[in-house]
Amino acid sequence: MKILVPIKQVPDTATQVKVGGDQRAIETAGITWIISPYDEFAVEEALRIKEKRGQGEVVTVSLGPDRVKEALRSSLAMGADRAIHVNDPAFAEADTLLTARALAAVFTQEAPQLAIFGRQAIDDDMGAVPAQVAELLGWPSLYWIMEEAIDAGGKTIRAGRQVEGGLEVFEAPLPCVLAAQKGLNEPRYPTLKGIMGARKKEIKDLKAGDLGLAPAPPQLSVVRLEALPPRSPGRIIGGEVKDAARELVRALREEAKAI
Amino acid sequence: MGTAFWCIVEDDRKGQPKKVMAEVLTEAGRLSGGQAEAVWLTDKAAPDGLERLAEWGASKIWLLESPALAPYRGEAWVPVAAALVSARAPKAILGPVTSRQREFLARLAARLGVGFAADTVGLELDGDTLVATRPVYAGKLLSKVTWAKTPWVASLRPNVFKAGDPQPGRAPVVERPSFTVPDATLTLVERREEVSTGLPELTEADLVVSGGRGLKGPENFVILESLASVVGAAVGASRAAVDAGWRPHRFQIGQTGRTISPKLYLGFGISGAIQHLAGMRTSKVIVAVNKDPEAPIFKIADYGIVGDLFEVVPALTEEFKKLLGK
Ligand SMILES: Cc1cc2nc3c(=O)[nH]c(=O)nc-3n(C[C@H](O)[C@H](O)[C@H](O)COP(=O)(O)OP(=O)(O)OC[C@H]3O[C@@H](n4cnc5c(N)ncnc54)[C@H](O)[C@@H]3O)c2cc1C
Ligand SMILES: Nc1ncnc2c1ncn2[C@@H]1O[C@H](COP(=O)(O)O)[C@@H](O)[C@H]1O
Numbered sequence: 001m002k003i004l005v006p007i008k009q010v011p012d013t014a015t016q017v018k019v020g021g022d023q024r025a026i027e028t029a030g031i032t033w034i035i036s037p038y039d040e041f042a043v044e045e046a047l048r049i050k051e052k053r054g055q056g057e058v059v060t061v062s063l064g065p066d067r068v069k070e071a072l073r074s075s076l077a078m079g080a081d082r083a084i085h086v087n088d089p090a091f092a093e094a095d096t097l098l099t100a101r102a103l104a105a106v107f108t109q110e111a112p113q114l115a116i117f118g119r120q121a122i123d124d125d126m127g128a129v130p131a132q133v134a135e136l137l138g139w140p141s142l143y144w145i146m147e148e149a150i151d152a153g154g155k156t157i158r159a160g161r162q163v164e165g166g167l168e169v170f171e172a173p174l175p176c177v178l179a180a181q182k183g184l185n186e187p188r189y190p191t192l193k194g195i196m197g198a199r200k201k202e203i204k205d206l207k208a209g210d211l212g213l214a215p216a217p218p219q220l221s222v223v224r225l226e227a228l229p230p231r232s233p234g235r236i237i238g239g240e241v242k243d244a245a246r247e248l249v250r251a252l253r254e255e256a257k258a259i
Numbered sequence: 260m261g262t263a264f265w266c267i268v269e270d271d272r273k274g275q276p277k278k279v280m281a282e283v284l285t286e287a288g289r290l291s292g293g294q295a296e297a298v299w300l301t302d303k304a305a306p307d308g309l310e311r312l313a314e315w316g317a318s319k320i321w322l323l324e325s326p327a328l329a330p331y332r333g334e335a336w337v338p339v340a341a342a343l344v345s346a347r348a349p350k351a352i353l354g355p356v357t358s359r360q361r362e363f364l365a366r367l368a369a370r371l372g373v374g375f376a377a378d379t380v381g382l383e384l385d386g387d388t389l390v391a392t393r394p395v396y397a398g399k400l401l402s403k404v405t406w407a408k409t410p411w412v413a414s415l416r417p418n419v420f421k422a423g424d425p426q427p428g429r430a431p432v433v434e435r436p437s438f439t440v441p442d443a444t445l446t447l448v449e450r451r452e453e454v455s456t457g458l459p460e461l462t463e464a465d466l467v468v469s470g471g472r473g474l475k476g477p478e479n480f481v482i483l484e485s486l487a488s489v490v491g492a493a494v495g496a497s498r499a500a501v502d503a504g505w506r507p508h509r510f511q512i513g514q515t516g517r518t519i520s521p522k523l524y525l526g527f528g529i530s531g532a533i534q535h536l537a538g539m540r541t542s543k544v545i546v547a548v549n550k551d552p553e554a555p556i557f558k559i560a561d562y563g564i565v566g567d568l569f570e571v572v573p574a575l576t577e578e579f580k581k582l583l584g585k
Contacts, residue, residue: 013514013534017396026396037515097369122514124395124402126377128365131333135369140334140445143362146508158448162509163358164460168330169449179362182515183508220374223390223403234545234560236552244564245574248546249582251562258523258544259466259490259582 473528
């Protein structure tokens with residue numbers, strides 16, 4: 001079974017991000033880049049499926065500039081078999097739909113039986129690309145997956161999605177798109193052997209033209225990035241616990257009108 | 260191109276629209292000069308559910324009722340909605356951020372070939388374009404985005420947009436266009452309900468009480484639950500508390516958990532790591548209780564008490580009981 005895992009490289013969750021000079025993107029100097037955390041769940045799940053079935057191929061794919069190779073290399077160190085890098089300035093300002101078009105074109109070339117995405121990339125926080133790739137391909141999609149099981153014949157998958165108030169388990173024919181939620185698994189760390197081995201694995205470079213895609217403008221574009229408006233400074237309520245509790249409740253009712 | 264703003268109805272799966280629709284309809288009405296129209300895909304709409312949508316501001320309700328539309332499956336919903344869009348050409352399509360709409364709206368936008376802005380916290384018209392504000396980079400920055408063409412598709416973060424006063428007695432105007440539902444390949448095999456805590460759902464709650472590693476163990480969440488039940492709050496947790504196995508993952512607030520925006524957030528024994536703030540920083544009022552005066556959560560708190568939560572929580576519970584006459 002061939003499993004495609006789209007991964008996005010994003011700033012480390014702990015790094016400071018600042019608005020860049022053009023006011024439309026972040027200042028990239030000094031940023032540590034990581035694989036978006038949900039995408040690590042996706043890579044892990046794909047590896048587990050391959051291990052459980054005793055055969056198959058896990059292919060990671062990422063769209064982005066040169067630095068993205070590093071994220072692909074990390075996925076290979078985790079155990080992915082090979083990687084695809086869609087690297088073309090035509091996608092510099094890609095919105096989720098343009099990204100989805102490029103990924104869908106890779107899917108058409110690769111013809112995987114399953115695709116596992118992260119539930120959202122933690123830079124743009126859209127959560128849209130998995131659904132949009134599925135729609136473009138006419139595949140079913142299942143969001144916020146907490147568990148999955150593929151039948152022995154490799155024809156159908158059962159996946160449990162987190163919804164308000166519970167979990168819904170759906171059965172879908174393959175191929176199908178899953179979007180991974182935290183809780184699906186615990187991603188492994190690359191071993192030294194994995195890191196060494198990753199150097200020999202293939203990363204294929206693709207341009208828009210290789211995917212048969214004509215240049216197209218994004219449908220959604222960033223007008224401006226802004227820092228958060230400052231929150232008005234808060235108040236520390238001191239004194240004996242009982243008095244502080246009384247004062248807090250009074251303030252919540254009378255000043256903040258929050259209760 | 261039409262001028263109506265469509266609002267995709269989120270319902271309780273029993274024929275009643277959820278109250279978050281009042282927020283979406285009010286915002287759509289404000290932006291369209293009163294042309295907020297509800298689009299309801301459902302197996303069965305309750306008659307008073309239709310009345311409720313009208314009272315919340317729907318000038319028209321497109322009712323798409325068929326047993327084949329339940330449970331939600333993108334493959335069944337998207338073609339039905341897309342056909343109505345091409346017949347009626349709405350200017351915008353809005354919906355609340357919910358488990359099914361985050362997928363549905365993204366798929367629909369792809370089908371229509373238009374832009375999609377997820378999880379918006381502000382919408383404004385700029386001439387004849389719409390500009391949406393959305394938190395990005397875990398809420399560290401705000402991004403203003405705009406569309407190349409209509410319909411503008413966006414999801415709205417619950418509890419952020421203001422719901423107007425309902426207009427009681429306003430009669431619903433219901434249109435039932437004919438439509439066909441394509442066969443879906445997905446089948447629902449099981450629905451596992453969570454054991455009800457008797458407390459509100461985290462993402463829908465007006466008030467949220469949240470606990471972190473400072474709680475010291477799962478058994479101590481009881482004190483937060485009793486505080487929560489006095490004020491009618493949901494109980495959430497930090498990742499440290501979830502990873503320790505003290506609370507199930509669905510209660511996690513933050514970058515890798517739920518995003519909430521309640522009227523009041525009370526955090527106990529939570530340091531306020533950037534990834535936690537990502538999930539709650541749009542709360543209207545933030546209260547922090549922590550024994551460390553240097554805890555970063557105090558930087559964004561409106562009110563703070565530096566102290567031992569095991570003393571503060573019971574004292575607060577008593578004061579809230581007095582206030583609310585319980
Ligand atoms: C990729 C990634 C994603 C993440 N996603 C999330 C996420 O979604 N949500 C999230 O919450 N975290 C997330 N984290 C983890 C985050 O970085 C923090 O580790 C976590 O939020 C810490 O939880 P905490 O505040 O409960 O624990 P701690 O940071 O250990 O803080 C405990 C606090 O309790 C206080 N305390 C102790 N005893 C008492 C007492 N008796 N009374 C009062 N106060 C007391 C202490 O002073 C301390 O400030 C993520 C991290 C990464 C790397
Ligand atoms: N540039 C990209 N390259 C590869 N995969 C991506 C890219 N952008 C998004 N994805 C995938 O789509 C998921 C959701 O992204 P988003 O819709 O941007 O939040 C991510 O978790 C990835 O699995």
